[in-house]
Amino acid sequence: MKLYTYCQNCNRSITTQTSLPDRIKLAQKYGKEIKLKCPHCRTEAMYHIDSIKAVKNKTQERIMLVLFLTIAAIVSVFAMDFLIHYPWPVIGAGILLIFQSPILLYFIIQRIKNKRINNFNFYFVEVKE
Numbered sequence: 710m711k712l713y714t715y716c717q718n719c720n721r722s723i724t725t726q727t728s729l730p731d732r733i734k735l736a737q738k739y740g741k742e743i744k745l746k747c748p749h750c751r752t753e754a755m756y757h758i759d760s761i762k763a764v765k766n767k768t769q770e771r772i773m774l775v776l777f778l779t780i781a782a783i784v785s786v787f788a789m790d791f792l793i794h795y796p797w798p799v800i801g802a803g804i805l806l807i808f809q810s811p812i813l814l815y816f817i818i819q820r821i822k823n824k825r826i827n828n829f830n831f832y833f834v835e836v837k838e
């Protein structure tokens with residue numbers, strides 16, 4: 710999961726990665742404040758976990774979409790060749806639909822990722838008053 714916050718010095722965005730599901734787990738592992746280095750001004754500072762947000766990794770999302778579409782297209786081309794000679798068109802269309810499953814799988818994965826991002830951003834370590 711991609712995390713971001715703003716630099717205390719230059720106010721530009723700092724991003725980092727985590728495999729942990731939420732802020733509570735992040736705090737258990739690193740404490741309530743984590744040290745981050747700004748890639749723009751090179752300033753190192755402590756950032757409170759509640760000031761860090763999870764976001765979509767758009768580059769990764771686009772690469773995955775291209776990859777899954779390519780797999781679905783290649784598989785469909787091979788399936789088409791077979792299905793042209795297939796005697797039952799309804800069953801043939803059903804089989805072709807199965808070959809489109811990488812696209813469905815892509816949307817399922819994105820849905821799970823979005824749920825994780827929402828979950829991360831929803832729970833704070835400190836109780837807000």
Ligand SMILES: [Zn+2]
Nearest residue numbers: 716719747750
């Ligand atoms: Zn900076």
